[in-house]
Amino acid sequence: MNQPLLVTATQKAGPRLTLAIGAIAVLLLVALPLLSLLPADHALQVSAYTLTLVGKILCYAIVALALDLVWGYAGLLSLGHGLFFALGGYAMGMYLMRQAAGDGLPGFMTFLSWSELPWYWAGTEHFAWALCLVVLAPGLLALVFGWFAFRSRIKGVYFSIMTQALTFAGMLLFFRNETGFGGNNGFTSFRTILGFDIAAQGTRAVLFLLTVGLLLASLYLCRCLTRSKFGRLLTAVRDAENRLMFCGYDPRGFKLLVWVLSAVLCGLAGALYVPQVGIINPSEMSPTNSIEAAVWVALGGRGTLIGPLLGAGLVNGMKSWFTVAFPEFWLFFLGALFILVTLYLPKGVVGLLKKRSQP
């Protein structure tokens, strides 16, 4: 991961170089799946393992971006974004399970000797409906939760604790076999997506490209939003909500919109994560996952959009190396990293780079 060095150079050389570096990064990400299609003995061939790993990190980067939108701009620290991510993943997983099962019931249901599908599985054999669920499940949950939380003017640490409790409740619910989502095993052994073999190199490459596309689209959307008057209002909600109300704005609507949008982005990321990684289970909803997402954002730099992407890449890159090299020390390292960043880098890596470039 040599991106921070690149960014340092970027800050020194101005916006033109920033664009150039961004273009190179995008080109590399586009080249990666194409290189994976080369024959296995080719020198430039990218292994399926590498492609899946990078694809997974890109999905996490989208979550980091979504979290930055609500935390960095609107000041709503969510410790439950893993829930929205997992809901999107489960919605996609339902479709994949139906594909794998053909006309029969998904494997885990046969194992529980259920004779028919629960009502909420209806229509999941259709890809289009599964896509709707990917958006609707996290979106509606966020809408209902946000409506009540913002109506009751819950903010700050109380809001964070409630989101944490929400994802924990979700995890407990999905752990139960009776809930109808495969209990603690979740969904796995997918075979096809839209009739294509899910393990085929071509399918993987397309899924990867879709992830890159979603990431770029989300980045563009968030950038437009935060640079508009709407974005300035989010900052105003974060810094002085009372003042904003006495200026004649109803802050609830602004918070609700950005909160739901963030949840939907997480859901979409989850939906792309599941077919690439090949498994979804309730541990994705565990509180530690959501807290880790907050670490990515804090490390990269809150309220910068690009920072959280770097943060997600850095932490996950280190994680995949650490858990192989020193598996037992990873969590200690992550904890130490979080403390150091909070104490010495309040604006994250991006803040550090900006400071360096303006001595």
Add this chain to the structure above:
Amino acid sequence: MRGVPPVHPEFMLEPVFDNLGAGRDAIGLGQSRKAGLDTRHGTVLSLEDISVSFDGFKALNALNLYIGVGELRCIIGPNGAGKTTMMDVITGKTRPDSGTAWFGDTLDLTRMNEYQIAQAGIGRKFQKPTVFEALTVFENVELALKTDKSVWASLAARLGGEQRQRIEEVLGTLRLLPLAQRQAGLLSHGQKQFLEIGMLLVQEPQLLLLDEPVAGMTDAETEFTAELFKGLAGKHSLMVVEHDMGFVGSIADHVTVLHQGSVLAEGSLEQVQADERVVEVYLGR
């Protein structure tokens, strides 16, 4: 929070542009909006029998107060007299236990919430200057500018030339124009006070509530503020809570003394200062 009705169009004031050119006051701030709010009885604000208690402590006790159209009223009183609570009631932050609060003759403030009241035409400056610190001075005023303040309008909002001109005009009057692109968090205390006043002015409110506007200002700034407020009176109604008697003396023709949640005395500053009860309250028994 109790159920709050949505913003009804009748809460919103009609913009009034009188073509005679008399709509602008002496220093070019604010517009005459007398026709927008129903104030046929000459009062812009009527508080009647307002009581508020917090855990048995009566912060306001059957308070009666009327502010006339275009009036500049100063409210004084010792600490704990209920001055800030009264402003909270007027702006919808605190609901009174009993009593009525009318804005003009038709708007019941006890049934509206903060942003509806702000949209209806009451602006408030806090005791501690409160601005959006991460935004620039210009952006602060831009957010306060009177316009459609719904979520959807904000998504598509573009600043028009006329609006930009208006913001620059207000910033110029408040001597903040050279600082327009500076982050508001970097301003001095006095500059923040002026910025907040500027944010009130572009909301074009009918009634301005100003809680200790000159606290922390230099003498020159205080003098400038006095001139500013005198220029605003007439076009807007102002209610100023202030401890600085020199400042009160320089702006107010009418002073209300609050004590233990109700009105103790009312009249010119000389009359009030000559009142024995007022002297007793201020100097102790």
